[in-house]
Amino acid sequence: MTGDSREAFSFAAARTAGVYTLVRRREDGRVDHAGTSGNDHALCGITGIDVYRQPFDPNVRNVCPECREEAARTPPEPVVSIQERLHEMLEPAEGPLRDELRRLLRAGAHVGPWTGGHAQTLAEGVVFDRIIEGADAIRKALAAAASIELIRVKGGGRNFLVVVPRGGSPAVAVQRPDPDQSPETRDEA
Numbered sequence: 001m002t003g004d005s006r007e008a009f010s011f012a013a014a015r016t017a018g019v020y021t022l023v024r025r026r027e028d029g030r031v032d033h034a035g036t037s038g039n040d041h042a043l044c045g046i047t048g049i050d051v052y053r054q055p056f057d058p059n060v061r062n063v064c065p066e067c068r069e070e071a072a073r074t075p076p077e078p079v080v081s082i083q084e085r086l087h088e089m090l091e092p093a094e095g096p097l098r099d100e101l102r103r104l105l106r107a108g109a110h111v112g113p114w115t116g117g118h119a120q121t122l123a124e125g126v127v128f129d130r131i132i133e134g135a136d137a138i139r140k141a142l143a144a145a146a147s148i149e150l151i152r153v154k155g156g157g158r159n160f161l162v163v164v165p166r167g168g169s170p171a172v173a174v175q176r177p178d179p180d181q182s183p184e185t186r187d188e189a
């Protein structure tokens with residue numbers, strides 16, 4: 001609808017190959033196992049693991065044979081783009097702003113900064129005077145949980161603010177651009 005030349009963007013094209021994460025037994029760190037960062041066990045089933053910030057490499061000498069086999073049999077999930085992730089998160093939200101934003105995300109809108117943490121702390125960074133549409137929803141979402149995610153999106157010539165309360169429904173607002181911020185966050189993607 002905005003007619004800018006972004007048709008090339010698609011969720012499918014923006015996906016990248018996933019990897020398993022290196023995990024090791026806390027008791028005995030000599031063997032490399034494969035895991036996923038959100039999980040408390042390796043593919044072979046062992047628990048009591050530490051998760052490393054490195055991909056699992058099935059070709060090292062000290063690899064767990066079961067994890068190697070299982071990783072080969074079930075390749076890891078592809079990594080979705082930040083746009084697709086937010087699009088998913090907005091699924092339970094409601095209203096025309098949510099629909100507008102989801103449409104822009106499908107066209108590759110610029111997402112970021114994306115921060116998570118305590119609602120009270122992050123709420124301090126929300127300037128309600130700048131919000132043009134959706135202020136009430138944002139207020140409600142900020143009060144809905146102790147922990148939230150705060151996401152800014154630029155697309156279709158508008159500045160969006162998204163608040164996702166943990167376990168709750170996300171809220172979408174539109175705000176005027178931040179006057180103290182130089183227009184550095186132009187889309188470099």
Ligand SMILES: [Zn+2]
Pocket residue numbers: 032033034042043044045046064065066067
């Ligand atoms: Zn293993």
